[in-house]
Amino acid sequence: MLYRENGQFKSSYRADQQIFPILQDRIFIIGVLAFAFLAVPMLASDYLFRAILIPFLIFSLAAVGVNILVGYCGQISLGSGAFMAVGAYGAYNFFVRIPGMPLVPALILGGLCATAFGVLFGLPSLRVRGLYLAVATLAAQFFADWMFLRIKWFTLDTPSGSVAVSNLQVLGLPLESAVSKYLFCLAVLVVIALLAKNLVRGAIGREWMAIRDMDVAAAVIGIRPMYAKLSAFAVSSFIIGVAGALWAFIYLGAWEPSAFSVDYSFRLLFMVIIGGLGSIMGGFFGAAFIVVLPIALNQFLPVVAGLFGIGISTVGISHAELMIFGALIVWFLIVEPHGLAKLWSTAKQKLQLWPFPH
Amino acid sequence: MAFFLETTLGGLMVGMLYALVALGFVLIFKASGVFNFAQGAMVLFAALAMARFAEWIPQWTGIENRWFANIAAFVLAGLVMFVTAWVIERLVLRHLVNQEGATLLLATLGIAYFIDGLGQTLFGSNIYKIDIGLPKEPIFAFDSLFQGGILINKEDLIAAAIAAALVTLLSLFFQKTSTGRALRAVADDHQAAQSIGIPLARIWVIVWCVAGVVALVAGMIWGSKLGVQFSLATVALRALPVVILGGLTSVPGAILGGLIIGVGEKLSEVYLGPYVGGGIEIWFAYVLALVFLLFRPQGLFGEKIIDRV
Amino acid sequence: MAARKIGDVVLAVQNISLSFGGVKALTDISFDVREHEVRAIIGPNGAGKSSMLNCINGVYQPQQGAITFRGQTFKHMNSRQVAEMGIARTFQNLALFKGMSVLDNIMTGRNLKMKASLLQQAFRNPFGFGTAEREEIAQREVVERIIDFLEIQPYRKTPVGKMPYGLQKRVDLGRALAMEPTLLLLDEPMAGMNVEEKQDMSRFILDVNDEFGTTIVLIEHDMGVVMDISDRVVVLDYGKKIGDGSPDAVRNNEDVIRAYLGVQH
Numbered sequence: 001m002l003y004r005e006n007g008q009f010k011s012s013y014r015a016d017q018q019i020f021p022i023l024q025d026r027i028f029i030i031g032v033l034a035f036a037f038l039a040v041p042m043l044a045s046d047y048l049f050r051a052i053l054i055p056f057l058i059f060s061l062a063a064v065g066v067n068i069l070v071g072y073c074g075q076i077s078l079g080s081g082a083f084m085a086v087g088a089y090g091a092y093n094f095f096v097r098i099p100g101m102p103l104v105p106a107l108i109l110g111g112l113c114a115t116a117f118g119v120l121f122g123l124p125s126l127r128v129r130g131l132y133l134a135v136a137t138l139a140a141q142f143f144a145d146w147m148f149l150r151i152k153w154f155t156l157d158t159p160s161g162s163v164a165v166s167n168l169q170v171l172g173l174p175l176e177s178a179v180s181k182y183l184f185c186l187a188v189l190v191v192i193a194l195l196a197k198n199l200v201r202g203a204i205g206r207e208w209m210a211i212r213d214m215d216v217a218a219a220v221i222g223i224r225p226m227y228a229k230l231s232a233f234a235v236s237s238f239i240i241g242v243a244g245a246l247w248a249f250i251y252l253g254a255w256e257p258s259a260f261s262v263d264y265s266f267r268l269l270f271m272v273i274i275g276g277l278g279s280i281m282g283g284f285f286g287a288a289f290i291v292v293l294p295i296a297l298n299q300f301l302p303v304v305a306g307l308f309g310i311g312i313s314t315v316g317i318s319h320a321e322l323m324i325f326g327a328l329i330v331w332f333l334i335v336e337p338h339g340l341a342k343l344w345s346t347a348k349q350k351l352q353l354w355p356f357p358h
Numbered sequence: 359m360a361f362f363l364e365t366t367l368g369g370l371m372v373g374m375l376y377a378l379v380a381l382g383f384v385l386i387f388k389a390s391g392v393f394n395f396a397q398g399a400m401v402l403f404a405a406l407a408m409a410r411f412a413e414w415i416p417q418w419t420g421i422e423n424r425w426f427a428n429i430a431a432f433v434l435a436g437l438v439m440f441v442t443a444w445v446i447e448r449l450v451l452r453h454l455v456n457q458e459g460a461t462l463l464l465a466t467l468g469i470a471y472f473i474d475g476l477g478q479t480l481f482g483s484n485i486y487k488i489d490i491g492l493p494k495e496p497i498f499a500f501d502s503l504f505q506g507g508i509l510i511n512k513e514d515l516i517a518a519a520i521a522a523a524l525v526t527l528l529s530l531f532f533q534k535t536s537t538g539r540a541l542r543a544v545a546d547d548h549q550a551a552q553s554i555g556i557p558l559a560r561i562w563v564i565v566w567c568v569a570g571v572v573a574l575v576a577g578m579i580w581g582s583k584l585g586v587q588f589s590l591a592t593v594a595l596r597a598l599p600v601v602i603l604g605g606l607t608s609v610p611g612a613i614l615g616g617l618i619i620g621v622g623e624k625l626s627e628v629y630l631g632p633y634v635g636g637g638i639e640i641w642f643a644y645v646l647a648l649v650f651l652l653f654r655p656q657g658l659f660g661e662k663i664i665d666r667v
Numbered sequence: 668m669a670a671r672k673i674g675d676v677v678l679a680v681q682n683i684s685l686s687f688g689g690v691k692a693l694t695d696i697s698f699d700v701r702e703h704e705v706r707a708i709i710g711p712n713g714a715g716k717s718s719m720l721n722c723i724n725g726v727y728q729p730q731q732g733a734i735t736f737r738g739q740t741f742k743h744m745n746s747r748q749v750a751e752m753g754i755a756r757t758f759q760n761l762a763l764f765k766g767m768s769v770l771d772n773i774m775t776g777r778n779l780k781m782k783a784s785l786l787q788q789a790f791r792n793p794f795g796f797g798t799a800e801r802e803e804i805a806q807r808e809v810v811e812r813i814i815d816f817l818e819i820q821p822y823r824k825t826p827v828g829k830m831p832y833g834l835q836k837r838v839d840l841g842r843a844l845a846m847e848p849t850l851l852l853l854d855e856p857m858a859g860m861n862v863e864e865k866q867d868m869s870r871f872i873l874d875v876n877d878e879f880g881t882t883i884v885l886i887e888h889d890m891g892v893v894m895d896i897s898d899r900v901v902v903l904d905y906g907k908k909i910g911d912g913s914p915d916a917v918r919n920n921e922d923v924i925r926a927y928l929g930v931q932h
Contacts, residue, residue: 013807014793014800076460124648128655131393131463135602136651138595139644146640195789202788202799203774203781210764210775217762220724221846222750222779231785262595266467273464278766315483322475329468333461334453 019197036186041179049178056291057185058246063271063283064196065239070269071277072200073232074212075125079137080240081264082121082144087114087241088248088260089154092163095249096156103170107188107245114241115234117144122233126226141262148257155257164254181250188246192239197280199235208232209278240268270325274332276341285340293328297321365624371514373620374521375583378576379597380604380612381525382569388545388607389565392451392462396470398594400439400570403477405577407435409486432578439570442473447563470594488581517579524575525613528568532609541565545607599647605660614658619643673898674702677882678723678850683732685718685906692718693729693906700850705876705883707893707914710903711926716886717759719903720852723884724756725749736850750779755848757839759855759886765828769838772827773813776845777806813841817871833864840871851875853885857892865889869896894918902926 008023010016020026044053062084069077091110095101121140125133148154148161155161168175175181199205207228210218215225248255267290275286301317336342379401386394394400411431416422419430446469454465532538543551544561552558580593600619604611623639631638650657678700685693693715700706708716721727723734725744733740736752755776764772783799791799814820817837822830827838836856843851856872857865873896875881887893893900893914900917902910904926910917917923 013804013811017803017807018793070460076463124651128651130460131606132602132651132655134463135598135644136648138598139641139648142641142644146637149640150634150637198791198799199785199789202791202803203778203783204785204788206767206771206775207778209767209771213764213766214762216726217758217764218775219746220726220750220756220762221775221842222747223775224747235785269464269467316479319475319478319483322471323479324475326468326470326472326475329471330450330465333465333468334450337461 017201019201033190037183041183044182046178049182051295052291053182054178054185054251056287057182057189058243058251059268059271059287059291060284061185061189061192061246062240062243062268063275063287064193064280065236065243066268066272067275067277067280067283068196068200068208068239069232069236070272071279071282072205072212073208073229073236074129075122075229075232076130076134077137077236078134078262078265078269079121079140079144080268081260081262082141083114083118083237083240084244084247084264085144085148085257085260086117086237087111087244088255089148090114090241091245092165092248093154093156095165096163103168103175103249107242107249110245111238111241114237114244118233118237118241119230122230122237125229125233138262138265141265145257145261160256162254162256165249166253168249175250185246185250188242192242193280196235196239200280204228204231212278270329274329274339276339276344279339279341281344282339282341285344289340293325294321297324362625365628366621368511368514369621369624370617371511371518371620372624373617374518374613375576375580375616376593376597376600376620377613377616378521378524378572378579379593380600380616381528381609382572382576383597383601384604384606384609384612385528385569385572386565387601388609389541390451390544390562392466393606394569395463395466395594396473397569397573397597398592399470399473399477400442400573401577401580401593403442403473403577404435404439404570404574405488405581406477406481406486407438408432408574408578409488409581410481411435412488413486432574435574436571439574440567443566443570444563446566447559451562452559486581488578513583517583520575520579524572525609528572529609531568537564596643599643601657602647603650603657605657607661608657608659611657611659619646622646673704676700677702677737678884679735680719680723681733681735683719683722683729683734685715685722685727685729691906693722696732696903696906696908698901698908698911700882700884701899702882703876703880704898705872705885705896707897707900708884708886708903709888709890709893709900709917710909713905714903715906716903717854718906720756720854720884720886723749723754723852750846753847753849754852755843755846755850756852757836757843757854757856759858761832761835761839763827763835763839763842766826768824768826769819769830769841770807770810770814770823772838773810773841773845774806776842777810779846781806810841810845813844816844816874817841818867833860836860836868837871840868844875848881850882850884853883853887855886855888857887857889865892872896 008021010021015021020029040053062080065083066077066080069075087110089110090113091106094109095103095106117140121137121143124136128136152158152161155163170184173180175184200208207218207223208231210221210223211225211228211232218228219225244260248259252259271286271290272283273286274289275284276282297320298317301320332339379397382397382400383394386392386397408431411434412427415427415430415434421427450465450469454462532542540551540556540561541564543554543556544558551561576593597616600612600615602615603618604613604615619642623642626638626642627636676699679697680699681697683693683696684691696715696719708719710716718727722729723744725746725748728743733742734744735741736754764775767775781802783797783802787797787799790797791803793800814823817840819834819837819841822834827835830838836858840853840856843853853872857868860868869892872883872885876883885893885897897914899912900910900914901908902917902920902923904922909922909926910920912920
């Protein structure tokens with residue numbers, strides 16, 4: 001009774017094609033945004049920002065990027081860590097080498113570096129798909145690993161290879177406190193998510209999905225597979241690159257080449273699968289899940305183990321984390337291959353009928 | 359020239375080990391169309407099991423003979439791998455039969471994480487030794503042709519021999535036994551095999567068991583060489599390009615691919631490395647695989663991939 | 668049937684031969700198609716009918732022969748070129764995009780006409796800056812007319828994978844129509860339909876031919892439909908052409924009768 005489409009008639013195609021056509025959805029999203037921008041800064045502790053909220057925002061952004069490539073366009077990619085690295089180092093080099101370069105343009109330029117890298121390593125997608133493409137993208141990952149380790153130019157020839165940024169500011173406002181960092185990341189996320197949503201519901205989004213679903217038929221309709229696939233790589237790596245730059249600049253502050261290992265690639269893929277392929281919202285769910293899970297396990301496992309009288313060490317917790325992580329991935333893939341986003345939309349459908357069962 | 363030969367031989371040895379891991383991939387893919395990302399984790403798991411059992415057996419049975427401990431440990435570890443294979447088939451594969459490749463791939467990735475954590479929980483996470491009596495001293499061969507001789511690791515030589523024996527055994531198994539025949543039938547066409555009464559689920563368990571044993575042998579050899587530690591799991595990532603090179607469905611391809619990559623890595627590192635700052639080994643295999651993907655995606659011996667509308 | 672002015676030859680297939688490995692799918696096929704006509708291709712299963720359409724479409728490349736469309740001759744057709752030239756098709760096995768709704772599936776057919784760049788699409792807004800929103804709405808209007816025509820309005824937001832087979836076939840047709848083709852290749856559009864559905868589909872095909880003057884090449888197994896709606900018929904058997912002419916002429920052709928003996932209708 002609360003959540004009904006009834007009575008909400010659309011009298012123009014424009015109205016029908018909005019991002020949130022149902023009024024209750026619009027109210028909900030505005031509420032969430034208001035809460036995120038206004039209430040959270042006042043309520044959350046420093047720890048909450050640093051440990052959960054900021055990683056959640058940055059990984060959500062990266063997950064949106066990965067989802068465009070993997071979920072909408074159907075190209076498996078295990079090179080996301082590399083795109084993050086290229087974005088981070090690209091932004092770093094522009095920021096540090098050009099005096100007076102402001103932060104936001106540096107981030108965008110970093111994203112563009114990632115785009116170039118992504119398009120280059122996306123070329124194999126024109127020849128192969130599926131598992132073979134996954135291996136090709138792993139080549140990107142390892143190549144990037146090596147590039148930032150051995151080519152000293154990228155790391156400003158520091159002996160240890162680690163670099164740092166400091167004194168970040170946007171439009172004169174310093175980004176020192178956890179709150180300011182949080183708000184900056186939130187703003188970047190909201191803007192890019194909006195642009196991404198526009199892309200996926202428009203012509204290019206349909207091209208991507210057509211390629212995913214049946215690329216031979218797509219060619220017959222006049223869609224150019226090359227343009228569609230490479231544009232997916234381009235847009236996706238741009239977003240992931242910006243996320244990588246944010247991760248390096250805002251969250252880490254200082255980092256070495258090993259910061260963006262293949263582990264990130266796997267985690268991003270998990271986020272997208274668990275969250276839901278082919279859904280912008282899915283990226284958020286997945287990122288929340290993966291960010292919160294280790295922390296939750298850290299808090300709860302000792303308690304649960306204590307109930308059974310088993311002592312559990314920190315090392316034991318990290319092993320258990322791996323096992324639970326792996327088991328959950330498998331469980332999700334078996335039970336709901338469309339991820340949390342599907343569970344969410346099923347819940348909404350049930351809510352539309354509430355209080356009737358069907 | 360001597361140095362070149364040494365490097366090449368060293369590369370061949372490493373290549374043999376890559377080939378062993380790649381073999382596991384190929385077996386499972388051939389029979390079930392599943393690409394097993396967990397193969398590396400299985401290698402580590404098997405190696406851990408064997409290392410720890412070899413330690414614990416003297417404590418459990420009171421028999422101090424090292425040969426007995428090693429053999430018993432091998433058998434026990436093999437049993438553990440069989441159980442693992444059965445559990446994986448029952449709990450995971452059976453439910454994912456009709457899903458697309460990406461889903462299966464990620465499921466095996468999940469299994470990899472799980473086995474990782476399980477292995478460390480059950481067997482501990484320190485570095486363990488596997489001591490199967492492989493001699494560590496090098497020999498210097500051909501010193502009549504080259505001054506000082508060429509350095510060959512006896513350990514590597516024996517490892518290569520073991521690997522070759524395993525491959526021969528597997529070939530015999532596939533060609534001569536009826537189970538082997540059934541496995542080849544399933545690899546060729548699941549549905550046809552099912553329609554003549556071959557029990558798919560049982561075949562998959564058998565295949566994963568065989569892959570498990572291959573993982574065990576690979577783990578044993580690698581472990582004896584490097585010590586059993588976490589980096590063993592990343593060996594799987596190194597073996598992926600081998601499979602691409604050789605062809606996803608070809609056992610001889612896995613061997614040849616492994617050798618090529620082993621030699622290629624070593625040679626490129628030694629001869630090209632100094633020009634670009636070193637560390638080429640990190641990406642050489644992958645970039646080679648990339649080149650193959652662009653020009654010959656089915657690898658050296660794989661089947662051509664045809665699209666039907 | 669309304670009297671249509673059947674024009675000159677618009678598509679000519681010349682000596683097309685196609686083989687896969689050792690299997691010869693098509694051997695030396697030649698026929699032509701006149702503008703505004705309904706041309707049927709019939710033949711027993713495995714005769715090579717779909718392969719013929721695939722050659723016209725650029726999905727398969729024939730080893731020999733050429734295809735002439737509107738005066739231009741091609742040895743190899745490129746799928747996108749073909750689409751741009753105004754040739755659209757439906758598929759025997761429904762190559763619909765299962766993950767998308769009916770509306771989105773048909774909208775993909777409009778892709779060739781959509782000009783907004785990537786950046787313009789990203790910055791799409793209802794306030795009038797940029798062309799993306801206006802273009803989406805304009806294309807939506809075209810697609811809605813097609814949805815109207817095919818009588819599938821209630822299903823426009825349904826994911827295609829969830830729809831009954833007969834309706835999916837209509838969506839396939841709708842997607843092809845969205846390309847505003849001058850030549851429409853239909854690969855067994857009535858397969859798997861009951862009598863009512865077939866009547867609906869025949870009506871749609873004839874309407875398209877009538878209202879828009881679209882030339883239609885149609886593969887079909889139902890002889891009743893073929894005899895009723897087509898102007899001329901080509902008969903294939905084992906990759907060779909064994910008949911070509913009006914429906915009546917073909918029906919009485921000895922070779923055709925022999926080819927179909929044993930096939931139940």
